[in-house]
Amino acid sequence: MPLVIGIGREGRGDDAAGVRAARLVRALLWPQVRMTECAGEAAAVLEAWRDEEVVVLVDAMSSGAPAGSIRRLDVTGTPLPAAFFRGSTHALGLTEAVELGRSLGRLPATLILYGIEGRDFAPGGRLSYPVECAVRDAALMISEEIITRWGVHPPPAA
Amino acid sequence: MSDRKARTIKVPLLARVEGEGGLEVRVREGKVASVSFRIFEPPRLFEAFLRGRDFREAPDLTARICGICPAAYQMSAVHAMEAACGVTVDGPLRELRRLLYCGEWIESHALHIYLLHAPDFLGYESAIHMAKEHGAEVERGLALKQAGNAVMSLLGGREIHPINVRVGGFYRVPAKRELAALREPLERARDQALETVRWVKAFAFPEFERDYEFVSLRHPSEYPLNEGHIVSNLGLDIPASEFEAHFTEEHVRHSNALQGVRRASAGASADPRWSTRREPGASYLVGPLARYSLNFDRLSPIAQEAAREAGLGPVCRNPFQSIVVRAIETLWAADEALRIVAAYEPPDEPAVAVEPRAGTGVGATEAPRGLLVHRYRLESDGSIAEARIVPPTSQNQRSIEQDLREFVAPRLGLDEKTLTWQCEQAVRNYDPCISCATHFLRLRFEGDDRPCRS
Numbered sequence: 001m002p003l004v005i006g007i008g009r010e011g012r013g014d015d016a017a018g019v020r021a022a023r024l025v026r027a028l029l030w031p032q033v034r035m036t037e038c039a040g041e042a043a044a045v046l047e048a049w050r051d052e053e054v055v056v057l058v059d060a061m062s063s064g065a066p067a068g069s070i071r072r073l074d075v076t077g078t079p080l081p082a083a084f085f086r087g088s089t090h091a092l093g094l095t096e097a098v099e100l101g102r103s104l105g106r107l108p109a110t111l112i113l114y115g116i117e118g119r120d121f122a123p124g125g126r127l128s129y130p131v132e133c134a135v136r137d138a139a140l141m142i143s144e145e146i147i148t149r150w151g152v153h154p155p156p157a158a
Numbered sequence: 159m160s161d162r163k164a165r166t167i168k169v170p171l172l173a174r175v176e177g178e179g180g181l182e183v184r185v186r187e188g189k190v191a192s193v194s195f196r197i198f199e200p201p202r203l204f205e206a207f208l209r210g211r212d213f214r215e216a217p218d219l220t221a222r223i224c225g226i227c228p229a230a231y232q233m234s235a236v237h238a239m240e241a242a243c244g245v246t247v248d249g250p251l252r253e254l255r256r257l258l259y260c261g262e263w264i265e266s267h268a269l270h271i272y273l274l275h276a277p278d279f280l281g282y283e284s285a286i287h288m289a290k291e292h293g294a295e296v297e298r299g300l301a302l303k304q305a306g307n308a309v310m311s312l313l314g315g316r317e318i319h320p321i322n323v324r325v326g327g328f329y330r331v332p333a334k335r336e337l338a339a340l341r342e343p344l345e346r347a348r349d350q351a352l353e354t355v356r357w358v359k360a361f362a363f364p365e366f367e368r369d370y371e372f373v374s375l376r377h378p379s380e381y382p383l384n385e386g387h388i389v390s391n392l393g394l395d396i397p398a399s400e401f402e403a404h405f406t407e408e409h410v411r412h413s414n415a416l417q418g419v420r421r422a423s424a425g426a427s428a429d430p431r432w433s434t435r436r437e438p439g440a441s442y443l444v445g446p447l448a449r450y451s452l453n454f455d456r457l458s459p460i461a462q463e464a465a466r467e468a469g470l471g472p473v474c475r476n477p478f479q480s481i482v483v484r485a486i487e488t489l490w491a492a493d494e495a496l497r498i499v500a501a502y503e504p505p506d507e508p509a510v511a512v513e514p515r516a517g518t519g520v521g522a523t524e525a526p527r528g529l530l531v532h533r534y535r536l537e538s539d540g541s542i543a544e545a546r547i548v549p550p551t552s553q554n555q556r557s558i559e560q561d562l563r564e565f566v567a568p569r570l571g572l573d574e575k576t577l578t579w580q581c582e583q584a585v586r587n588y589d590p591c592i593s594c595a596t597h598f599l600r601l602r603f604e605g606d607d608r609p610c611r612s
């Protein structure tokens with residue numbers, strides 16, 4: 001059964017996009033999918049996917065694309081771009097978790113990353129409108145991939 | 159052949175430090191002409207942001223300043239508020255605060271030792287590169303860090319930015335069995351910390367020592383975390399409330415962070431060297447090296463023994479050996495945490511009542527990177543009229559620059575790449591924490607992965 005990991009924090013504007021999308025996936029597919037949340041600190045992320053076979057990560061990103069853009073990366077065999085390793089994150093983050101996991105042979109057999117482009121990461125802020133819309137779209141895209149790739153079926157409607 | 163008379167060593171963006179900073183060393187006529195540790199991360203104006211907020215909000219608001227040491231900000235904030243309101247927190251609540259701090263030290267030191275600093279000594283660009291050939295060591299570092307995370311999660315409510323700390327104590331305190339569950343991971347962490355000391359002591363350290371003025375807290379019987387007088391090796395011994403009479407901050411053009419310096423008007427000292435340090439703007443050093451050198455006798459026996467085994471005396475003046483000192487402090491923190499867990503009896507209430515009153519309170523605690531001072535002036539209704547926060551990296555900036563100046567001067571014959579590497583390493587000795595960057599992905603897409611939708 002795939003594990004969905006929502007990365008990010010509430011109360012930091014669009015930084016919460018990943019955890020919001022992951023919660024929606026859980027709501028759509030529960031109990032056929034497991035979900036956990038992480039602030040994004042590398043050691044905790046590595047711990048969260050320990051012994052997992054299939055993991056879908058979803059996180060806010062800042063790549064310069066329009067706010068609300070959604071990108072999907074299969075990072076199982078492809079390193080994240082070198083630009084990702086900018087030295088500004090003392091609290092080693094998601095990219096470091098992925099690449100450390102790769103160096104240590106601790107990546108799940110399948111690791112998919114969904115990124116939701118954020119606009120405003122100010123403390124205390126709420127999700128911006130385009131990101132709020134993208135959270136729903138990303139949750140649907142993730143759910144669709146889980147259903148089609150891993151044969152997970154959503155629960156019947158009540 | 160390059161001209162050794164005039165050159166500039168420039169690192170536009172330092173790697174493996176928190177936040178955005180760079181360094182520049184200018185050499186003219188074969189001498190170091192200027193050294194700048196440049197912090198260009200924009201100021202975040204937390205002190206202004208705190209004005210008008212309720213005194214109970216300070217721990218949670220200031221925890222947001224740093225993702226690595228949020229508990230330190232919370233501890234300095236609660237102690238300052240309690241000092242302003244005339245409240246002392248004692249017994250099990252005080253012990254739980256120490257335990258939380260031990261968790262943060264383990265977490266922060268393990269991160270810096272294994273993932274940020276060790277690659278310098280072993281010649282790797284990053285921990286990711288190092289992990290390919292030193293996988294077992296990196297795994298040990300991650301496990302050690304995870305033990306710190308476990309303490310933070312239990313007491314703080316979550317691993318980063320704890321939410322369970324309040325003025326007067328905690329919102330919820332753990333049951334005895336919950337705390338007992340930490341015993342096993344902490345025992346493992348203590349073993350791993352000892353292995354860490356043995357690992358890092360074998361690194362090659364440049365021959366370099368400086369005659370620092372060490373500044374840290376000192377407690378009558380404990381290795382300092384939350385309490386104590388502010389002392390220095392030049393005879394300073396003051397309560398935290400007098401910090402601003404002896405230390406101040408100055409603005410320099412190349413840094414967006416104020417630089418902590420000694421105040422010219424500080425009082426006389428028993429040490430004759432003090433007279434040379436009294437000029438305005440003298441640097442001083444806070445952090446593991448200072449704490450260790452001023453409090454070696456307060457370390458637990460296992461930590462003292464490990465220090466001796468690592469070849470360290472009771473005073474360490476080589477900043478490159480700060481990695482060894484951090485390992486010893488990690489060992490001490492695991493040992494201290496185990497002591498607290500073993501002796502724990504839950505308090506009757508998770509917090510003592512704190513009623514606001516008009517006044518000023520100062521809180522000084524030992525963040526992993528050194529002395530962290532908060533001062534608040536409160537109105538009678540508990541609203542914050544004025545806030546001042548002096549973090550350790552701000553205090554160490556001038557010392558970083560002086561380290562670089564003295565370190566580079568006799569090494570100007572080294573090739574550019576080696577000297578630049580060693581200069582970066584000299585800055586990372588301090589584990590500088592320039593900011594707590596908002597967590598988000600920074601991606602530049604190359605190759606075959608195309609946007610799904612944009």
